[in-house]
Amino acid sequence: MELANILARAYMSYWYGGLYVVIEGYRRLKLRDMAIDKLLLSRNTMLLKKFRDGVFHYQPQYFDNRFMNLITQGKGVVQWVSSLHREFDRLFAAHSAMLTPKG
Numbered sequence: 001m002e003l004a005n006i007l008a009r010a011y012m013s014y015w016y017g018g019l020y021v022v023i024e025g026y027r028r029l030k031l032r033d034m035a036i037d038k039l040l041l042s043r044n045t046m047l048l049k050k051f052r053d054g055v056f057h058y059q060p061q062y063f064d065n066r067f068m069n070l071i072t073q074g075k076g077v078v079q080w081v082s083s084l085h086r087e088f089d090r091l092f093a094a095h096s097a098m099l100t101p102k103g
Helices: 003-028 034-040 044-056 065-073 077-099
Strands: none
Touching: 003 044, 003 077, 034 077, 044 065, 044 077
């Protein structure tokens, strides 16, 4: 595997794993947003949680099922992750704008 592929997988894994951490915070804070809540109904959410566990905890096997299941059992994972990321960005940008002093 060439270096560019290895780096791409590493960055993607960190992004996907970190996105689940954002989901945990969203839920813990009991935030509500129709677009995000709809995306979180996907089975991909549970698969992403397991993927995150695989990323942030030592795995003796490189191709652990926690990584592979998101890819093999998830539905439209790349588009779903991108959409979820965009919706969180929108939500947090709106929240940040409310906190920014005017004038």
